[in-house]
Amino acid sequence: MQLTTLFxxxxxxxxxLSGCSQRPESSLYQQLGGEDGIxxxxxGLLREIEQDQRIVHHFADTDIxxxxxxxxxxxxxxxxxxxxxxxxxxxxxxxxxxxSLADYxxxxxxxxxxxxxxxISISAQNQLLALLAPMYKxxxxx
Amino acid sequence: MILRLILLxxxxxxxxxxxxxxxxxxxxxxxxxxxxxxxxxxxWAVINGYGSSGEWAATAFATQVGVDDFTLNVLGxxxxxxxxxxxxxxxxxxxxDNLGGELRQDIFGLKYHIAGELLYTALPQFSLGLQxxxxxxFALPSAVGARDDTGLDLYLAASKMLFDQVAGRxxxxxxxxxxxxxxxxxxxxxGNADNNDxxxxxxxxxxxxxxxNLALGVEFKQKPNQLAFANEQHWRDIFAAWFxxxxxxxxxxxxxxxxxxxxxxxxxxxxxxxxxW
Numbered sequence: 001m002q003l004t005t006l007f008x009x010x011x012x013x014x015x016x017l018s019g020c021s022q023r024p025e026s027s028l029y030q031q032l033g034g035e036d037g038i039x040x041x042x043x044g045l046l047r048e049i050e051q052d053q054r055i056v057h058h059f060a061d062t063d064i065x066x067x068x069x070x071x072x073x074x075x076x077x078x079x080x081x082x083x084x085x086x087x088x089x090x091x092x093x094x095x096x097x098x099x100s101l102a103d104y105x106x107x108x109x110x111x112x113x114x115x116x117x118x119x120i121s122i123s124a125q126n127q128l129l130a131l132l133a134p135m136y137k138x139x140x141x142x
Numbered sequence: 143m144i145l146r147l148i149l150l151x152x153x154x155x156x157x158x159x160x161x162x163x164x165x166x167x168x169x170x171x172x173x174x175x176x177x178x179x180x181x182x183x184x185x186w187a188v189i190n191g192y193g194s195s196g197e198w199a200a201t202a203f204a205t206q207v208g209v210d211d212f213t214l215n216v217l218g219x220x221x222x223x224x225x226x227x228x229x230x231x232x233x234x235x236x237x238x239d240n241l242g243g244e245l246r247q248d249i250f251g252l253k254y255h256i257a258g259e260l261l262y263t264a265l266p267q268f269s270l271g272l273q274x275x276x277x278x279x280f281a282l283p284s285a286v287g288a289r290d291d292t293g294l295d296l297y298l299a300a301s302k303m304l305f306d307q308v309a310g311r312x313x314x315x316x317x318x319x320x321x322x323x324x325x326x327x328x329x330x331x332x333g334n335a336d337n338n339d340x341x342x343x344x345x346x347x348x349x350x351x352x353x354x355n356l357a358l359g360v361e362f363k364q365k366p367n368q369l370a371f372a373n374e375q376h377w378r379d380i381f382a383a384w385f386x387x388x389x390x391x392x393x394x395x396x397x398x399x400x401x402x403x404x405x406x407x408x409x410x411x412x413x414x415x416x417x418x419w
């Protein structure tokens with residue numbers, strides 16, 4: 001078989017895939033399950049952190065209730081929901097923690113696990129990751 | 143041989159399953175036929191395995207490429223540290239199915255991640271690499287005009303994961319610039335009688351990640367054409383990769399290696415298995 005035929009077939013399937021994925025009209029906030037969905041993601045991520053020996057020590061002095069509230073606010077605002085994040089900047093709140101690439105990877109891994117468990121669509125997961133990934137420069141090695 | 147390696151990998155996997163590093167699944171790429179992390183034929187800026195900052199990782203792989211008149215078998219392994227350093231070894235055995243005989247080549251690779259983070263920075267991840275190649279059956283390459291049985295390839299690779307690009311899926315783009323003297327990536331030696339200069343070639347890959355475990359990719363590899371006895375052409379492939387977990391991944395593809403040593407239109411399958419710890 002000609003490779004060009006295969007390329008064409010691959011492109012065709014890609015086009016098909018894009019065709020059926022007309023971006024849903026709902027906002028990312030709604031795709032994540034709104035207020036309840038974000039509360040579940042936040043709680044799930046807190047459980048992941050609690051069980052993750054690689055990063056749990058960073059939270060030793062954290063006021064968990066406050067952290068939960070701020071994380072939910074932040075995810076809500078980021079995803080276009082009706083909330084206002086009331087915490088400090090990412091730079092301020094991570095200074096002195098010296099968060100490493102491995103720490104950041106571990107947290108993203110935990111978030112992905114939670115989103116998978118909650119059956120959030122791949123598209124919504126990737127939209128959220130696209131919003132969170134660039135925070136790395138403000139959070140890491142401070 | 144390959145079956146034995148698969149069994150060995152399987153045993154190691156079950157005993158070492160908990161040692162995976164912190165990197166996100168699939169971000170270590172696969173193992174190229176030259177042993178460096180990448181796609182199938184193009185080295186990427188990513189570092190092999192799942193070791194993130196401060197972590198070690200190791201990989202082992204077996205690959206077979208079967209085209210009309212040749213079969214390439216590759217066995218290799220790598221270790222990496224800190225998501226910055228990658229050391230790799232690969233042994234290639236290129237069987238001349240029609241002519242009889244085989245050509246063997248060993249490749250030592252070193253890669254250093256110089257800037258950017260694949261997932262987290264606007265700047266793509268950049269890595270510098272070198273591949274020291276040593277031909278072990280140089281009589282035939284020498285007879286068809288190759289100058290040297292050893293060569294050093296240098297490359298600069300840039301890789302970037304773009305989130306939410308095609309149907310909500312992530313896309314990984316890679317571009318690699320390589321300086322090389324190799325004929326057919328070194329399988330036919332290095333340089334020719336008249337020319338011992340480096341050639342600058344471009345290599346590229348585009349990968350669509352259907353989800354965290356499945357990816358579809360295309361690759362292109364520009365190649366010099368330095369031996370008078372036969373034409374050499376650019377390589378292309380398409381592949382599907384299945385990252386079963388952070389320990390085991392499989393790649394299957396279709397490769398077009400063009401004309402090799404006078405045998406035209408060499409096309410066929412590509413299969414690869416990689417274990418990572």
